Amino acid sequence: MGKRSKTGVLKRLREVKKAEKAALKREDLRERKDSGLEDEPDSAGSGVATEEDLAGYGFPVADEEEDTDKS
Incomplete structure (x- = not known):
C-alpha cells in the first residue's frame, strides 16, 4: 500500500463534500416539491x-x- 499525497487526499475530500451538498440540495428540492411550497411566492x-x-x-x-x- 502506497503513501497518498496530501493534495490527492484534499481533492478527494472536496469531491465528497461537493457530492454531499448536491445530494442535500436534491433532497430539499424534492421535499419542497412534494409539500407544495414551490407554488407559494x-x-x-x-x-x-x-x-x-x-x-x-x-x-x-x-x-x-x-x-x-x-x-
Missing part, C-alpha cells in the same frame, strides 16, 4: 413593491398624493 423575491416599501424609499404613496391635490 416569496415576499422578498416577488418583484412587486408594496406601498410601505415605496414610502420607505421616499416615493409618494396614493394617500399622500390625494392630500397634496386637495391643497
Whole structure:
C-alpha cells in the first residue's frame, strides 16, 4: 500500500463534500416539491413593491398624493 499525497487526499475530500451538498440540495428540492411550497411566492423575491416599501424609499404613496391635490 502506497503513501497518498496530501493534495490527492484534499481533492478527494472536496469531491465528497461537493457530492454531499448536491445530494442535500436534491433532497430539499424534492421535499419542497412534494409539500407544495414551490407554488407559494416569496415576499422578498416577488418583484412587486408594496406601498410601505415605496414610502420607505421616499416615493409618494396614493394617500399622500390625494392630500397634496386637495391643497
